[in-house]
Amino acid sequence: MADKKIYGVSALFNNPDTITSAAKKVKEAGFTKWDVHSPYPLHGMEKAMGLKPSMLGIVTLICGLSGTAIALFFMWWTMSVDYPMVIGGKPFFALPAFIPVTFEVTVILATVSTVVAMFALFFQLPRNEFPLHDTDYMKKVSCDHFGILIESDDPKFDEESVLGLLKSFDPIQTGIVYHREKVTYPIFEPKFLTFLAGTAIVVSLGTYLTLNKLLFLDPFNWMMEQDKIIPQSRTEIFADQRGMRVPVEGTVARGFIPYPFMGETNPTEVLSNPYVPTEKNLALGEIKFLTYCSPCHGNYGDGDSRLRGQFPNPPTLHSNRARDFSDGWIYHIITNGQNVMPSYASQITREERWAIVNYIRVLQRAKNATDSDLEFVRAGK
């Protein structure tokens, strides 16, 4: 026993008045490293021991105000900077509507940090390996006794004199508390470390699953991805597994009039111009000619567009051959195409095609006007 290191000398009392006066005397004797243990806080003991008031409130103040600032800053940033949105006509920084959350964040940071700071920083807890634990002294002060303990670290510590001093207070019991022979830290137990590692793995897995599986929602695309068959999709409903249906045989599109001469060279005998070249009809023909024909044949049908010089040259519409074409033939060329000229049947309606034919006739006549034509123009129209 003699080689054990002394932690301190203790004395037990069972009367709150005795311990208070004893504490006063220990303090007067000039000890600094000593403590009073009681199962509940004794009123006035901190004064008797000469302890300074707790500075815990400073932690609360700093953390609470940080909570206020963090909450306000975060709400300002999310609602006015990162994703600004007008809600209920409120300003982006809607202070009155931010007050509840600000208050709650302030409270939680202030309280939790106070408790954590008290236990972890002020008391350096948890410390289950402390020399006092499992002693008879601790068991008594935990229940209904009050104890004074003077530590051996105190500069004035001397085992004999301290024992004498404590005995002079008329305690019910005095004793010596020794340091533990072997201090073990439960935190470094392999079992505990395995537990920590396991917890870390479980927590990370859980977080991953929660955020990426449980809480995963497809981004909003319900307009695009609907539960219906689209033309290019495969389906089991129809025998041919095609989403798109072929029209019934012999179906004719609305307004479709068959053109039986596709691919023929000259069906002029059958085709005759149903439109009289009125002013309105010619105006339509001019617009359509300028849109569809002029890019190759030129604005006046001279074949002088910017394609001139390329092979094959766009032909002029004022050649004798062209002037001798019947209306039906020109109509057929527009509808059917000729040489490199493609069919314009899908782009120009039948009426427009005849109007173009009429307009070409106007251009041809203008280029080869007779004297009587000139007189007609001079006369007024």
Add this chain to the structure above:
Amino acid sequence: MSNVDYSVEAAPVQGRLSLAQIEELVAKPLDTKPDKKFYIALAVSSSILGIGAICLLITFLNGVGMWGNNQPVSWGFPIVNFVFWVGIGHAGTLISAILFLLRQKWRTGIARFAEAMTIFAVICAGIFPVIHTGRPWLAGYLMPYPNQHGLWVNFTSPLVWDVFAVSVYFTVSLVFWYTGLIPDFATLRDRTTSKIKKSIYSIFSLGWRHSTRHWLHYEKAYVILAGFATPLVLSVHTIVSFDFAVSIMPGWHTTIFPPYFVAGAIFSGFAMVVTVLIFVRKIFDLQNIITIDHLEKMNKVIMATGMMVGYAYGMEFFMAWYSGVQFEQFVFINRAFGPYAWAYWIMVSCNVFIPQLFWFKKLRRSIPVMLVIVIFVNIGMWFERFVIVVTSLHRDFLPSSWGMYAPTLYDAGILLGSFGLFFTLVILFTKSLPVVSISEVKAVADGAQPSHHGVDNHG
């Protein structure tokens, strides 16, 4: 019984118990093996919990269409139950924080239990808004975290305030409760003989060693926590009432809602605490620590808050008339005389008329009478939330969209299940943790504190 002298403060601990006897009494349920009655009680409560769990499972499988919720009454039972349970929780914080700041010594005997009930009630409450969303597995979106949508929660919405208020309330209550438990864990650690219990208590006590240098900070921390918990508890039910008051629904859009809800919460919470304490003090033989004086004081609080609630009922009617708004007036006439008049009059009778019996000293000190009254108060306060939610919603502005609400069996099963959960947790708590704060009760026992003139004589 009737010759109680109110001019002297009643002793918080009766029967001249010594400190060791107090500890013995409180720790007894933890030291002894649970008896048959405990298992029967646990079986009953967990079966009720099971009924709720089955109803909830069927709801998850089939969707919230299993409930009575409809248009226009889209809130229905889940929100009624949520507000009810949050309200129950408020008594615990009131007892542990507000009465602490008011230096009410009688709180020590009941504070621990009331705090535990706060935590359990908030757990019950938290379930309801989450299941009411229909897809509870997406509840994580209620927290502002950087998600793949790049969206944040709407901080100007009362429903988000509610998420913050309830989760902060739960956390702070838990921290407050645990802080109070630490010295008791240390005491249990030092008295137990079982090795397993000792290591569990050691871990939870964090190595607390009853040092005065620690008590100094501990008491300071307790004042700080109480100081924060007091406005917090007021804020929580205020924010719950904002869920209603911030909308433009007639019958909800009133400024009286926050104080009215807070008073109602304290009222219902105290009723629930009394209901449970009556049984606990009897079963665990704690009549000297949870004395009849404590119960009487709580009954006085119940009567006072009951009258506040009654005042609010009257004032709502007055304001509806005084506002001159036709819709407001209609809602209140419809409440009292419409199709849900039965619910309204159950609420008024249970909350306003029945607690008036507590004016008689004999009645407020009689255990059977108070048990009946507090159960009526519990029923009445549940109906208050039912009346608020259903009568406002079922007939609002447009008569063409009026409707009726009737809960289904699943609604009832889930409500029952929440009671099962609450009582299961309470029953487990009574056998696993000290139901009374050992260190606080010791501190207010006879002769526990130094008599300062005695010290002067000695010194």
